[in-house]
Amino acid sequence: MQRTKVKDLLQGAEVDKEVLLKGWVRTKRGNKFVNFIAVNDGSTINNLQVVAEAEKFNEETLKDVTTGAAIAVTGKLVASQGKGQAYEVQATSIEVLGKADPETYPLQKKAHSLEFLREIAHLRFRTNTFGAVFRVRNTLSFAVHKFFNEKGFVYMHTPIITASDAEGAGEMFRVTTLDLDNLPRTEEGQINFEEDFFGRSTNLTVSGQMEGEVAAMAFSDIYTFGPTFRAENSNTTRHLAEFWMIEPEMAFYDLKMNADLAEEFIKYIIRYALENNREDLEFLAQRQAEEDKSKPQNERQEMTLIEKLESVVNNDFERITYTEAIDILLNSNHYKKKKFQYDVKWGIDLQSEHERYLVEKHFKKPVIVTDYPKDIKAFYMRMNDDGKTVAAMDILAPGIGEIVGGSQREERMDILVERMKSVGIEPEAMWWFLDTRRFGGCPHAGFGLGFERVVQFVTGMGNIRDVIPFPRTPQNAEF
Amino acid sequence: MQRTKVKDLLQGAEVDKEVLLKGWVRTKRGNKFVNFIAVNDGSTINNLQVVAEAEKFNEETLKDVTTGAAIAVTGKLVASQGKGQAYEVQATSIEVLGKADPETYPLQKKAHSLEFLREIAHLRFRTNTFGAVFRVRNTLSFAVHKFFNEKGFVYMHTPIITASDAEGAGEMFRVTTLDLDNLPRTEEGQINFEEDFFGRSTNLTVSGQMEGEVAAMAFSDIYTFGPTFRAENSNTTRHLAEFWMIEPEMAFYDLKMNADLAEEFIKYIIRYALENNREDLEFLAQRQAEEDKSKPQNERQEMTLIEKLESVVNNDFERITYTEAIDILLNSNHYKKKKFQYDVKWGIDLQSEHERYLVEKHFKKPVIVTDYPKDIKAFYMRMNDDGKTVAAMDILAPGIGEIVGGSQREERMDILVERMKSVGIEPEAMWWFLDTRRFGGCPHAGFGLGFERVVQFVTGMGNIRDVIPFPRTPQNAEF
Numbered sequence: 001m002q003r004t005k006v007k008d009l010l011q012g013a014e015v016d017k018e019v020l021l022k023g024w025v026r027t028k029r030g031n032k033f034v035n036f037i038a039v040n041d042g043s044t045i046n047n048l049q050v051v052a053e054a055e056k057f058n059e060e061t062l063k064d065v066t067t068g069a070a071i072a073v074t075g076k077l078v079a080s081q082g083k084g085q086a087y088e089v090q091a092t093s094i095e096v097l098g099k100a101d102p103e104t105y106p107l108q109k110k111a112h113s114l115e116f117l118r119e120i121a122h123l124r125f126r127t128n129t130f131g132a133v134f135r136v137r138n139t140l141s142f143a144v145h146k147f148f149n150e151k152g153f154v155y156m157h158t159p160i161i162t163a164s165d166a167e168g169a170g171e172m173f174r175v176t177t178l179d180l181d182n183l184p185r186t187e188e189g190q191i192n193f194e195e196d197f198f199g200r201s202t203n204l205t206v207s208g209q210m211e212g213e214v215a216a217m218a219f220s221d222i223y224t225f226g227p228t229f230r231a232e233n234s235n236t237t238r239h240l241a242e243f244w245m246i247e248p249e250m251a252f253y254d255l256k257m258n259a260d261l262a263e264e265f266i267k268y269i270i271r272y273a274l275e276n277n278r279e280d281l282e283f284l285a286q287r288q289a290e291e292d293k294s295k296p297q298n299e300r301q302e303m304t305l306i307e308k309l310e311s312v313v314n315n316d317f318e319r320i321t322y323t324e325a326i327d328i329l330l331n332s333n334h335y336k337k338k339k340f341q342y343d344v345k346w347g348i349d350l351q352s353e354h355e356r357y358l359v360e361k362h363f364k365k366p367v368i369v370t371d372y373p374k375d376i377k378a379f380y381m382r383m384n385d386d387g388k389t390v391a392a393m394d395i396l397a398p399g400i401g402e403i404v405g406g407s408q409r410e411e412r413m414d415i416l417v418e419r420m421k422s423v424g425i426e427p428e429a430m431w432w433f434l435d436t437r438r439f440g441g442c443p444h445a446g447f448g449l450g451f452e453r454v455v456q457f458v459t460g461m462g463n464i465r466d467v468i469p470f471p472r473t474p475q476n477a478e479f
Numbered sequence: 480m481q482r483t484k485v486k487d488l489l490q491g492a493e494v495d496k497e498v499l500l501k502g503w504v505r506t507k508r509g510n511k512f513v514n515f516i517a518v519n520d521g522s523t524i525n526n527l528q529v530v531a532e533a534e535k536f537n538e539e540t541l542k543d544v545t546t547g548a549a550i551a552v553t554g555k556l557v558a559s560q561g562k563g564q565a566y567e568v569q570a571t572s573i574e575v576l577g578k579a580d581p582e583t584y585p586l587q588k589k590a591h592s593l594e595f596l597r598e599i600a601h602l603r604f605r606t607n608t609f610g611a612v613f614r615v616r617n618t619l620s621f622a623v624h625k626f627f628n629e630k631g632f633v634y635m636h637t638p639i640i641t642a643s644d645a646e647g648a649g650e651m652f653r654v655t656t657l658d659l660d661n662l663p664r665t666e667e668g669q670i671n672f673e674e675d676f677f678g679r680s681t682n683l684t685v686s687g688q689m690e691g692e693v694a695a696m697a698f699s700d701i702y703t704f705g706p707t708f709r710a711e712n713s714n715t716t717r718h719l720a721e722f723w724m725i726e727p728e729m730a731f732y733d734l735k736m737n738a739d740l741a742e743e744f745i746k747y748i749i750r751y752a753l754e755n756n757r758e759d760l761e762f763l764a765q766r767q768a769e770e771d772k773s774k775p776q777n778e779r780q781e782m783t784l785i786e787k788l789e790s791v792v793n794n795d796f797e798r799i800t801y802t803e804a805i806d807i808l809l810n811s812n813h814y815k816k817k818k819f820q821y822d823v824k825w826g827i828d829l830q831s832e833h834e835r836y837l838v839e840k841h842f843k844k845p846v847i848v849t850d851y852p853k854d855i856k857a858f859y860m861r862m863n864d865d866g867k868t869v870a871a872m873d874i875l876a877p878g879i880g881e882i883v884g885g886s887q888r889e890e891r892m893d894i895l896v897e898r899m900k901s902v903g904i905e906p907e908a909m910w911w912f913l914d915t916r917r918f919g920g921c922p923h924a925g926f927g928l929g930f931e932r933v934v935q936f937v938t939g940m941g942n943i944r945d946v947i948p949f950p951r952t953p954q955n956a957e958f
Contacts, residue, residue: 005631005699023699024696025919042700043698097731097921097922098890098921122912123697125694125698126919131697134633134635135698142624154614155616156948157616157706157948158948159956159958161652161683161708163957173640173655174659175654177653177710178653180653180655180670191659191660197720197954198720198953198954199953200956214602214604215613218604219522219610219613220501220520227706241640242638242640244636252482252576432599432957433601435602436601438580439583439584440548440549441549442549442577470637472640472677475676476677477677477681479690479911
């Protein structure tokens with residue numbers, strides 16, 4: 001007999017038939033005549049209720065049916081008389097496949113803190129919250145691929161181990177097979193990386209952008225979706241040492257087309273989650289609402305999670321230039337009352353408090369800020385005609401800050417080389433990157449989106465460590 | 480005016496209308512009256528022919544329209560009078576967006592060797608062969624996600640940086656932020672990894688299986704699709720230091736269900752490529768046929784690439800046990816004539832020559848070999864009742880060898896711990912992995928599939944370096 005998943009059973013797939021159900025016990029309650037066993041198999045946030053009449057079963061078997069145990073149940077799927085579920089299974093047989101000793105199994109009925117669950121990240125998938133979070137993450141991942149596939153983008157697996165560190169996006173992790181207890185040295189006494197695995201010094205990638213640009217000069221439209229790394233000692237709720245990024249690169253795109261694509265993309269994947277994970281998102285919305293109750297009034301969400309997501313999907317993002325953003329900040333009561341901690345003037349890198357003001361107080365929706373001062377942006381961003389700003393764009397989202405950073409790329413060889421030199425990058429070391437400008441270059445653009453930031457935004461989880469299966473942060477590489 | 484992609488134009492999307500076309504020049508030929516410019520934009524292997532009457536254009540512009548240059552063309556899309564294409568564009572304007580100096584641009588009309596193109600991996604995407612290979616790779620990637628999504632599997636991003644090396648699948652790369660010129664030492668003079676970024680010694684993952692198993696014990700069915708690493712000094716056509724793996728793990732699966740899933744999966748993604756990349760695959764089939772002509776008769780393919788793929792999709796895989804495989808080999812004329820280099824007897828690890836004999840000579844189709852001797856397989860594979868073999872399976876494919884390795888996992892705590900100890904793994908270090916057996920364990924199974932091997936199989940490319948954008952191999956981390 002073939003097993004049917006809980007998700008299908010709850011939709012009445014096999015009603016009034018004998019079914020085989022397999023999953024893990026969430027709760028067992030009842031009396032000496034009948035047991036009600038809630039079984040979850042991860043296919044949905046909802047449990048299926050198994051009704052087991054005590055007289056039909058061995059007492060020993062029922063004793064082993066405890067929270068966390070894996071069981072197989074056969075029985076008839078029937079419309080439920082009880083409240084809270086449409087269908088239930090009247091068990092005719094129960095097999096305990098794996099016990100979970102109630103004395104030692106860490107996930108008992110009571111609610112556990114997110115901090116505690118992080119310590120047992122290998123078991124937290126079995127809770128309602130993390131079940132929902134990772135089903136939503138799965139849906140968003142699929143939506144990413146579906147979106148780009150429908151548009152004819154080519155998915156590129158750009159390299160993880162790299163010898164280039166040209167972007168200078170942050171501190172890097174060294175990758176080596178050298179014996180640290182016996183490092184090879186050159187005649188001058190330097191470590192001899194020629195003897196390392198790749199014959200040179202290598203790191204973990206901070207971005208696949210440059211390899212992506214190269215590929216876009218052949219396929220027109222490409223995207224990456226892979227892990228990237230920052231060896232920064234940041235212990236915040238928004239930083240990970242290992243995280244997943246999505247980086248599309250498009251030949252023949254200017255900044256406006258880039259922003260249009262990013263907006264369409266974000267709306268698409270959120271809409272896809274709303275359509276495919278409604279129950280998970282409703283649970284997470286309720287979780288967030290509960291969490292809010294313990295917060296001071298001014299830190300609470302103004303909208304429910306679902307309202308927030310629907311608002312993003314149904315409204316145009318605001319689009320302003322950096323210069324306009326500075327003007328808005330300077331003209332705000334917030335500024336006049338000296339409520340910003342950091343000063344505001346043209347040329348500053350927008351601080352989190354500035355971004356939040358723009359997004360959460362002023363516009364109350366996602367904002368695309370474009371045309372930043374060249375001195376605070378990367379060398380590869382296209383110089384605007386004013387000579388002061390570059391064709392950059394950041395997308396800022398309520399409650400989360402920057403989720404997209406992108407730009408039109410500098411396609412003009414002479415300007416690009418000059419910019420590289422001005423930030424201390426040897427053009428020769430990037431010969432292959434420059435070849436894209438040397439041979440058949442063209443206007444092009446792209447952006448990067450931190451996937452975990454998006455998952456945070458969609459699930460309402462406050463800590464980025466709670467939206468990646470096994471977070472990697474300073475001092476933590478468990479599991 | 481919006482640009483239309485070549486793929487759409489070649490399907491007559493805008494026939495008899497004015498269109499805007501952007502892409503790269505593949506060839507230009509003609510005479511003093513008319514130029515025929517073949518333009519490719521990566522959306523398809525086919526070029527669009529642009530007809531440019533000399534009198535309508537500036538001579539200087541046409542001079543810059545050379546192989547590799549990026550151009551934008553407006554003109555009328557019309558049914559073509561010439562052979563070889565259904566539609567062509569009669570140009571009214573041509574803009575050269577980026578030149579490609581014929582003196583220095585490396586990709587001229589002549590055919591280039593795959594070895595030479597590996598040296599310019601950043602430009603090889605612009606050739607017919609690599610355009611086709613990476614479009615097929617893209618399609619296969621999407622098919623992987625589509626397959627598992629349709630089956631309700633949850634995609635897990637298992638960690639890339641890991642502190643565990645329990646599987647012992649091979650040599651690992653160290654990941655560190657320690658200053659190699661100034662390594663911190665403990666009082667005993669050992670390198671003090673407590674001062675490393677993660678507070679311990681860390682490596683790049685060789686497999687996401689164990690984290691995957693953990694997740695399967697909550698979601699029932701999960702899969703990974705991410706980069707994995709081997710620091711092995713193997714310079715072969717089948718090995719990379721960095722490659723992508725797909726690793727599904729399924730709760731409540733036994734070995735037969737595991738094999739059924741793997742077979743269905745392989746057929747699904749190949750069928751998807753046949754349906755969606757027919758032209759690319761036909762080109763690659765022809766390329767392989769050409770390549771074969773320079774090989775000795777006995778090394779040539781017996782089927783064309785398309786025939787081979789269709790045969791895989793349309794026929795059941797053969798299923799035999801390891802013991803049966805040994806019997807077949809021992810009874811073969813090949814063995815009797817002493818044509819195997821390595822000896823055959825029960826207990827050996829099957830060599831490539833043995834696998835090829837089974838697949839290419841004996842069965843002439845993919846073969847699933849199950850139930851290998853326990854001593855040649857990993858500790859986590861489920862012990863069979865005979866006490867000698869484990870519930871392992873390898874899928875062997877013609878021309879490529881092993882593409883899948885999997886097993887039913889050992890769910891019985893006592894046997895698993897004993898097996899761990901026997902191979903020198905500390906059970907304590909794997910506490911979280913063992914928790915999956917301690918709490919609600921169940922029969923489960925999974926497999927791993929090397930993605931590049933599959934891309935090699937589907938594209939017919941002989942060298943694995945030619946199916947990943949930027950290969951990482953000993954002494955090579957360029958780009």
